[in-house]
Amino acid sequence: MHLDWTALALVAAVSVGATVAVAVVFALGVLGVARLEGTRARRGGTFALGLTQATLCFLACAAVVAYGIYLIVPQFR
8 A cells, every 4th residue: 555645744734724724713703702892891992893803704714614514415515
């Protein structure tokens, strides 16, 4: 049996990179929610920026999860 080590390393690198990217986007979404809550407590600030940031980040994470489910479940294709 022959193993293509470069292909294995490429798959591992891409999966680690994608995992880190999704975790960072989710963390930015949590930061947006914290910014939202902070503006409510202070009565001012950047309410719309926090709401937009949180919404876009969580939608991006949901899109990645939906795409992964689409790839895994054969009935969707």
